[in-house]
Amino acid sequence: MNIWFATNNGHKKEELQAILNTSLKIPSQEGYAFNPEETGDTFCENALIKARELHKLLGNNEPVIADDSGLNVDALGGRPGVLSARYGMENGQKLTSDQQNILLLDELGDSPLRSARFVCSMVLFYSNDRFFVIQETLEGEIVKKSEMRGDGGFGYDPVFLIPQFGRTLAELSVEEKNFLSHRGKAGKIIANLLKNNG
Amino acid sequence: MNIWFATNNGHKKEELQAILNTSLKIPSQEGYAFNPEETGDTFCENALIKARELHKLLGNNEPVIADDSGLNVDALGGRPGVLSARYGMENGQKLTSDQQNILLLDELGDSPLRSARFVCSMVLFYSNDRFFVIQETLEGEIVKKSEMRGDGGFGYDPVFLIPQFGRTLAELSVEEKNFLSHRGKAGKIIANLLKNNG
Numbered sequence: 001m002n003i004w005f006a007t008n009n010g011h012k013k014e015e016l017q018a019i020l021n022t023s024l025k026i027p028s029q030e031g032y033a034f035n036p037e038e039t040g041d042t043f044c045e046n047a048l049i050k051a052r053e054l055h056k057l058l059g060n061n062e063p064v065i066a067d068d069s070g071l072n073v074d075a076l077g078g079r080p081g082v083l084s085a086r087y088g089m090e091n092g093q094k095l096t097s098d099q100q101n102i103l104l105l106d107e108l109g110d111s112p113l114r115s116a117r118f119v120c121s122m123v124l125f126y127s128n129d130r131f132f133v134i135q136e137t138l139e140g141e142i143v144k145k146s147e148m149r150g151d152g153g154f155g156y157d158p159v160f161l162i163p164q165f166g167r168t169l170a171e172l173s174v175e176e177k178n179f180l181s182h183r184g185k186a187g188k189i190i191a192n193l194l195k196n197n198g
Numbered sequence: 199m200n201i202w203f204a205t206n207n208g209h210k211k212e213e214l215q216a217i218l219n220t221s222l223k224i225p226s227q228e229g230y231a232f233n234p235e236e237t238g239d240t241f242c243e244n245a246l247i248k249a250r251e252l253h254k255l256l257g258n259n260e261p262v263i264a265d266d267s268g269l270n271v272d273a274l275g276g277r278p279g280v281l282s283a284r285y286g287m288e289n290g291q292k293l294t295s296d297q298q299n300i301l302l303l304d305e306l307g308d309s310p311l312r313s314a315r316f317v318c319s320m321v322l323f324y325s326n327d328r329f330f331v332i333q334e335t336l337e338g339e340i341v342k343k344s345e346m347r348g349d350g351g352f353g354y355d356p357v358f359l360i361p362q363f364g365r366t367l368a369e370l371s372v373e374e375k376n377f378l379s380h381r382g383k384a385g386k387i388i389a390n391l392l393k394n395n396g
Contacts, residue, residue, distance in 0.1 A: 119327050129317050133331035
């Protein structure tokens with residue numbers, strides 16, 4: 001039985017395969033044109049939109065996994081949140097991760113409130129009637145502008161401090177990150193659900 | 199730590215306590231006025247509405263469980279679905295379960311397509327950022343009008359046949375029903391999540 005992941009990004013597939021310890025298929029590598037419109041107001045809605053869309057495209061009962069994630073910064077009222085990937089986007093032009101990180105640090109400025117959390121909503125979808133949603137978090141703090149650091153990970157990882165480690169997410173190894181992270185925690189539960197409730 | 203269930207119905211509380219094998223608190227028995235508006239288009243949305251509302255009312259981080267369920271009949275395009283409790287309602291006046299069952303059997307008539315499924319969306323909610331949704335099903339068939347039977351259960355149970363048992367859901371014992379049912383299956387997974395990921 002195939003297990004599908006609702007993304008076109010081969011890098012994301014590799015990452016989730018490592019977390020789930022299972023082989024995944026993605027539509028772009030199997031000849032499917034998959035371009036869901038992520039119009040949801042929440043991570044959960046967007047993950048369900050992607051899962052439903054791929055389920056419909058496949059037209060069978062093979063399990064589909066989908067996820068949506070982002071960064072909620074308390075001092076910004078939860079922004080960039082569900083718009084994390086599009087943060088700072090103007091005229092349809094996306095910023096690079098570096099540009100987004102600088103923008104975020106500038107917007108936060110010297111605010112003493114630095115708390116933030118990564119959120120990942122991951123869906124295991126069998127049909128419109130039967131599916132599971134696991135939404136997990138990773139709590140941390142946004143560093144000061146002078147303290148952005150680390151070469152690992154991607155996106156907002158270099159500005160996200162894990163206080164008990166004294167390191168940013170970009171300074172952790174892949175194994176450390178997958179153990180601690182919002183996506184790692186959600187994936188671990190999804191792997192169990194896949195195994196025990198398929 | 200208290201575990202809350204987002205219902206005002208003491209009978210539903212007893213049923214879920216048996217499934218989860220744990221003690222639950224419900225708002226009506228603890229002095230809270232809990233009247234969520236179930237305006238969602240799906241079971242999942244309605245369960246999340248109830249969970250969010252109770253979480254907000256409590257104002258703490260105690261886990262909240264909420265559920266929404268109903269009956270999807272294929273020959274009726276999935277109806278009554280999310281409106282199962284309100285099926286046949288006119289002028290704000292709800293029908294009794296018996297009246298709803300007769301209405302459903304009349305609407306289906308002699309249709310050869312009898313397949314249907316109960317669906318239960320159950321949520322374990324810790325915060326707006328961290329929650330789990332388990333949506334499970336019980337597949338079956340709607341009996342012919344002359345074959346409605348059984349005194350157990352409630353709602354649509356007397357018209358819902360479990361083909362491999364040759365019995366309606368209303369003819370099963372509570373233990374049999376909780377083992378097989380959409381709510382029983384979802385509850386079993388929620389109980390595990392509560393135990394291992396609290």
